[in-house]
Amino acid sequence: MKLSDWLDQQEAEKGDVAQAVVPRDIAFDSKPDETIYFKEIRPCGMFCSEPHPFSKVERYGHWYAASGQDKRAGIHSDAMQWKLFTKDRELALKTAKGHIE
Numbered sequence: 001m002k003l004s005d006w007l008d009q010q011e012a013e014k015g016d017v018a019q020a021v022v023p024r025d026i027a028f029d030s031k032p033d034e035t036i037y038f039k040e041i042r043p044c045g046m047f048c049s050e051p052h053p054f055s056k057v058e059r060y061g062h063w064y065a066a067s068g069q070d071k072r073a074g075i076h077s078d079a080m081q082w083k084l085f086t087k088d089r090e091l092a093l094k095t096a097k098g099h100i101e
Contacts, residue, residue: 003030004061007085017085032058032065037093039100041071050076055100057092064092070099 006026010017022030040054052075055068066084073080084095 004063007063020085032060034059037096051078055096057096062087064089066092066096068099
């Protein structure tokens, strides 16, 4: 099942899917149709394997998946992770940019 189909089904059953927890098998098998926005704060260099603040927006059919780690969490932190599923492109972009800028 595609992520967009699963989100449509969840929306029909439950209404709000903004913070939905996607089953692992669907998340693993889903490839975005397009990555619309990506920004990462990585001052320590490209070879650092520690976590860094980032924001991204990916499109799956008519759904937008925005996710990331808030800039306020700091470098090398796993805290303050966020996500949002929406059909509103502008809301997804505004949310992603708001968490990283």
